[in-house]
Amino acid sequence: MPSVSMTVNGKAVSGNVEERTLLVQFLREHLRLTGTHVGCDTSQCGACVVHVDGKSVKSCTLLALALEGANVLTIEGLAEPNGPLHPMQEAFRQNHGLQCGYCTPGMIMSAIDIVRRKGHELDERTIREELDGNICRCTGYHNIVKSIAAGAKAMAQGGAPRQAAE
């Protein structure tokens, strides 16, 4: 089997994988980073969103071998173990931005990428438009949108997010 090497959450990793191994399989099954989820497996639901070289992508539609040398960030890499949460994670916690939680890692990784592209002051319309590629089957979008608006602001301050105003 061919080998692949990349950086995941700041650490150099490598492994031998079948050619058809998807990035999400490499993350979950080889590296045991199970925070990245598989929802639809058809690049629609966004539960598998991670960052590759700083951009949000769907890890169910990328081949692990195609990421030789890439820099990958998953939900596990956002905060130090036992340290404070990333401001976007904290915003989801404070605003109850999840119900079952299955879509949450993808939502948070997409949210951080929205902030990168659109800045820290996000209106509801922008957030909803930009969440086109993430589906919450609990349909908890209202609080997800609130969480992202609060998290985006908190990322600017570099501190803990405030509860979004009702």
Place this chain on the structure above:
Amino acid sequence: MYNFTFHRPTTVRQAAGLLAKNPDAKLLAGGHSLIPVMKQRLAQPSALIDLAKVEGLHGVELKGRSVVVGAMTTHSDVANSPIMQQALPGLAAVPAAIGDPQVRHMGTIGGSIANNDPNADYPAACLGLGATIITNKRKIAADDFFTGMFSTALEDGEIITKVSFPIAKKAAYEKFKHPASGFALVGVFVSKRGPEIRVAVTGAGANGVFRVKSFEEALKRRFAAKSLEGMTIPATGMNSDIHASAEYRAHLVGVLARRAVAKATA
């Protein structure tokens, strides 16, 4: 997904050599059409030749009176290119409306037009602007390139390297998105470059993207939405499926063409 061998050439020449050696191989661009169909086992290539590391296939540049886009340039890079936004804002809006942000970070112009999905947006933009598709072997006019549903003029071993778009003074795209898939139920690209008027339609035709000569003639008299008032196209040859009937698609062609012209002349 069945397994395959995986290759990562760094030059177009190497990629072409690998294609010649592996007759069942497929080129991998962004992979956001190919990998899903491989998962469904609708495609079973023996080898994938990844173009990601091939030099010279990325970027948007101005060349005389054209904008030239590298085949591996992603939808988000085309949409956000200052050169494209300045020279051809009507074209920059096309990739901005494809898929979702994550898909736009991976999907490429070359992959989209080589696949020629009958509901894809880029084929309409290429035909609607009279683009030239540049391969490792030749230059192909958009009018000759799209030969039918999922089929193109590309020959075995031929690799798209660039797409050249002539700068049109007026150009716009209007798309009626399927609400679930985001693909064009119908999309219409219109342009006016000097005396040349083009109206190209995706999503509607049973044979893929096509031009509407009757609309183009009407717009030659005056390039205004009013020139198309009351005009429609016959439903014969239109796609009909669970999403929309042939009649509905034909109706949308007229509506979206008027909206696109209005947008281009705004």
